[in-house]
Structure formats: C-alpha cells, structure tokens
Amino acid sequence: AQSVTQPDIHITVSEGASLELRCNYSYGATPYLFWYVQSPGQGLQLLLKYFSGDTLVQGIKGFEAEFKRSQSSFNLRKPSVHWSDAAEYFCAVGADAGNMLTFGGGTRLMVKP
Amino acid sequence: DARVTQTPRHKVTEMGQEVTMRCQPILGHNTVFWYRQTMMQGLELLAYFRNRAPLDDSGMPKDRFSAEMPDATLATLKIQPSEPRDSAVYFCASGLVLRDEQYFGPGTRLTVT
Numbered sequence: 007a008q009s010v011t012q013p014d015i016h017i018t019v020s021e022g023a024s025l026e027l028r029c030n031y032s033y034g035a036t037p038y039l040f041w042y043v044q045s046p047g048q049g050l051q052l053l054l055k056y057f058s059g060d061t062l063v064q065g066i067k068g069f070e071a072e073f074k075r076s077q078s079s080f081n082l083r084k085p086s087v088h089w090s091d092a093a094e095y096f097c098a099v100g101a102d103a104g105n106m107l108t109f110g111g112g113t114r115l116m117v118k119p
Numbered sequence: 120d121a122r123v124t125q126t127p128r129h130k131v132t133e134m135g136q137e138v139t140m141r142c143q144p145i146l147g148h149n150t151v152f153w154y155r156q157t158m159m160q161g162l163e164l165l166a167y168f169r170n171r172a173p174l175d176d177s178g179m180p181k182d183r184f185s186a187e188m189p190d191a192t193l194a195t196l197k198i199q200p201s202e203p204r205d206s207a208v209y210f211c212a213s214g215l216v217l218r219d220e221q222y223f224g225p226g227t228r229l230t231v232t
Contacts, residue, residue: 038219049123049210049223096162100219106152107221111161 008033008101012110019087020118027082027113029071029097038100039080040107041071045093053095056080067091092117121145123224125211131230137199140227142211143192151194152221153179153186154210162210168194201231 009032019025031037038057042050054065061073071082080097097110124143132138144151152167166176171188179186183205185197198205208228212221 040220042223049225050212050221051223052220055220106150106164106167109162 008037008099008108010097010099010108010110012095012097012113014113015111016114016116018116018118021089022086025082025084025087025091025115027095027097027115029080029082029110030078031080031097031099032078033099033101035101036075038107039071039073040098040100041065041069041080041082042096042098042109043067043093044096044112050096053082087115087117089117089119091115121222123211123213123222125209125224125227127227128225129228129230131232132201133232134202135200136231137197138201138205138229138231140196140209140211140229142194142196142213142224144194144211144213145222146192148213148215148222149191150214150216150221151188152212152214153194153196154212155207156210156226157207165196165209198229201229203231205229206231 011030013028040055041053043053044050053069054063056063056073064070069084094112094114096112098107100107126141150169153165155163165178166186168188188194208226210226211224214221
C-alpha cells in the first residue's frame with residue numbers, strides 16, 4: 007500500500023527567504039510523485055510531477071522538487087519566497103497501477119513581510 | 120484551456136434539505152473523483168469513477184450520500200438529507216489514469232444550517 011507524510015503542518019518564512027517543504031512516501035517501487043498548491047478559496051493546482059528520469063524536477067512559479075529514493079522523499083523547494091506563495095501545499099503519490107493518488111495532510115505556508 | 124467545472128460554487132441550505140452538486144470533467148477524461156475538505160479532516164476522498172462506473176465509494180456515508188455519472192460529461196454528488204456536519208468544500212477532479220495527475224475543479228462550498 008502507498009502512503010505519504012508531510013511532517014510539517016505549518017511553516018512560516020520571511021519573504022525572500024528560501025523554502026523547503028518535506029514529503030515522505032512509502033512504496034516499494036518508484037512511484038509517481040506530485041506537488042499541488044491550494045490558494046485560499048481555490049481548488050488544487052499542480053505545481054510539478056515526477057515519473058522517471060532526472061530526479062530534480064522543475065515546476066511552475068519557480069518551484070522545484072527532488073526525488074531521493076534512498077530517503078523516500080520528494081521535498082519541494084523554492085530559492086526565494088514571494089508573499090503570493092502563501093497557500094497550502096499537498097504532496098501526493100500514485101503507486102500501484104490500479105490505485106489512485108494518495109494525498110498527504112498538507113503544509114500551510116505563511117509568508118512574513 | 121480545459122478545466123473542471125463545478126456548480127454551484129456556494130450553497131447554503133437548511134438541515135434536512137436535499138443538496139445536489141454537479142461536476143463537468145475535462146472532455147476526454149475517464150476518471151472522476153469526489154473529495155470533501157474540512158479544517159478538521161483535511162482532504163478526504165469520497166468516491167471515484169472510471170468510465171462512468173463507480174470503483175470505490177467507501178469514503179461516503181452511504182445512508183445519505185450518493186454519487187452518479189449520468190453521462191461522460193456530468194458527475195453528481197447528492198446529499199439527502201443534509202446535516203450541519205456535511206458543511207465543507209466539495210471538490211471534483213478528473214484525470215486519465217488512476218495513478219496520474221488529477222485536475223481539480225474550484226469546489227462547491229456547502230453550508231448546512
């Protein structure tokens with residue numbers, strides 16, 4: 007069975023500072039991995055996804071994520087956070103071909119001026 | 120720009136009333152998902168369909184919730200009778216492959232008084 011954990015429920019960073027949001031998954035093989043962002047009052051929007059190949063994945067809005075098989079992690083990063091990045095971020099894993107995505111509990115990002 | 124649409128965007132109703140939420144998946148997508156999001160429980164999967172057939176609705180309270188796909192362009196989620204604890208944001212998402220990316224609609228914010 008697949009599972010995904012986002013250890014940080016809330017994170018606060020200052021505008022302009024770097025950001026890393028953690029995501030750990032549980033699955034025996036290489037999963038499909040996703041990061042979604044949800045702005046207040048909006049649906050979830052895909053930031054990036056990893057299936058195979060280069061383990062560093064670039065996404066929209068200046069985000070990137072790195073797949074590390076040895077650590078079962080897929081952490082999301084951004085070098086310089088903007089106030090508009092304040093939102094909730096969800097990591098998701100898709101593993102078995104017959105199963106749909108499993109979402110983590112989300113990390114709420116707040117940005118200080 | 121293909122998008123998942125949901126109607127209504129907001130619904131306020133009294134306890135005991137029937138509520139019907141509608142979703143139009145992206146044309147060509149053959150998997151449809153219904154989620155519920157609350158502050159306390161986060162994002163919960165209620166049900167999902169593939170090629171209009173329900174694959175799993177174990178996340179739904181069966182006595183009051185029902186989900187259907189009358190045709191490939193319409194998915195419905197019905198609550199009868201509604202209760203205050205049903206107050207939440209209900210999201211519809213569609214996709215092509217179960218373990219692949221899901222495209223989310225803007226959600227229906229339901230308030231049951």
